[in-house]
Amino acid sequence: MGQIIDGKAVSAAVKAEVAEETAKLREEKGLKVGLAVVIVGNNPASRVYVNNKKKACEAVGFQSFEYALDENTTQEQLLDLVNVLNRDDRVNGILVQLPLPKHIDEKAVINAISPDKDVDAFHPINVGKIMIGEYSFLPCTPAGVMRLIESTGTDITGKQCVVIGRSNIVGKPQAMLLLQKNGTVTICHSKTKNLKEVCLGADILVVAIGRANFVTGDMIKEGAVVIDVGMNRLDNGKLCGDVEFESAEKKASFITPVPGGVGPMTIAMLMKNTLTAAKQQAGIE
Numbered sequence: 654m655g656q657i658i659d660g661k662a663v664s665a666a667v668k669a670e671v672a673e674e675t676a677k678l679r680e681e682k683g684l685k686v687g688l689a690v691v692i693v694g695n696n697p698a699s700r701v702y703v704n705n706k707k708k709a710c711e712a713v714g715f716q717s718f719e720y721a722l723d724e725n726t727t728q729e730q731l732l733d734l735v736n737v738l739n740r741d742d743r744v745n746g747i748l749v750q751l752p753l754p755k756h757i758d759e760k761a762v763i764n765a766i767s768p769d770k771d772v773d774a775f776h777p778i779n780v781g782k783i784m785i786g787e788y789s790f791l792p793c794t795p796a797g798v799m800r801l802i803e804s805t806g807t808d809i810t811g812k813q814c815v816v817i818g819r820s821n822i823v824g825k826p827q828a829m830l831l832l833q834k835n836g837t838v839t840i841c842h843s844k845t846k847n848l849k850e851v852c853l854g855a856d857i858l859v860v861a862i863g864r865a866n867f868v869t870g871d872m873i874k875e876g877a878v879v880i881d882v883g884m885n886r887l888d889n890g891k892l893c894g895d896v897e898f899e900s901a902e903k904k905a906s907f908i909t910p911v912p913g914g915v916g917p918m919t920i921a922m923l924m925k926n927t928l929t930a931a932k933q934q935a936g937i938e
């Protein structure tokens with residue numbers, strides 16, 4: 654029976670580290686840390702995410718600046734706001750909540766955020782830095798996954814790591830981070846032919862597909878570390894991962910639940926990136 658990785662506890666530990674360092678920066682250097690969160694329109698899920706980010710900012714001692722813009726905001730208006738925030742010294746990190754309304758080009762907005770304040774690590778400069786291993790910010794979800802794997806005491810070096818999913822925000826950066834830790838990495842996607850076979854070879858399996866209960870116990874090697882990034886809302890309203898927990902738990906050595914696994918890590922890593930941004934902008938790091 655696999656041991657459950659407690660994402661809430663690991664996330665709380667990361668936030669406690671951030672809170673301690675933030676308090677120290679304020680006392681010793683008079684430095685305040687600020688995160689600007691921009692939301693456009695009335696997407697209820699986005700609203701929940703933004704509220705959670707605000708609460709997390711308060712908990713770690715950051716100032717948070719919220720900009721809730723109307724659904725009809727033009728791309729030009731949004732870009733103007735991003736430019737204002739780029740120049741605002743109180744703002745160390747800028748997060749534009751995605752998805753944006755259809756009439757706004759997300760890429761143009763991401764590219765307008767100053768890379769020094771791009772705490773989501775979506776800007777092409779920050780994406781490129783991950784490729785060459787010289788990054789300041791890591792994308793929050795893959796960074797959270799790395800922290801969860803670390804919490805199990807697993808040494809990634811030389812391990813067969815399989816990532817299912819190749820999105821720019823999860824799968825691809827996840828694979829790079831595992832590679833940097835000396836894993837032997839395979840990336841799978843919807844065109845992968847022998848998925849079960851590949852999965853059965855994985856010592857570490859990270860699943861980021863977006864399909865409820867897709868990976869079952871018979872696809873998992875005995876003793877594997879299984880990280881489920883998936884967040885799927887079932888018809889009964891329940892949240893469920895991409896891994897069928899019951900059958901997978903019987904094979905894994907460690908496994909993340911959904912909810913309570915990767916989910917809580919994403920915001921914790923966002924707080925960590927914002928602190929890093931503040932230190933860099935102050936010339937401390």
Ligand code: NAP
Nearest residue numbers: 794818819820823842843861862863882883884915916919
């Ligand atoms: P995405 O952009 O939709 O990418 C999904 C990936 O899964 C694609 O690369 C796709 O392959 C692959 N895929 C789809 N069907 C497959 C199949 N049958 N076999 C193998 N691969 C398959 O999704 P994402 O943004 O990476 O998110 C993935 C999941 O993680 C979602 O459930 C999302 O809600 C969740 N998520 C959670 C957090 C968190 O904080 N916990 C953060 C981000 C995302 P192709 O490239 O070939 O289409």
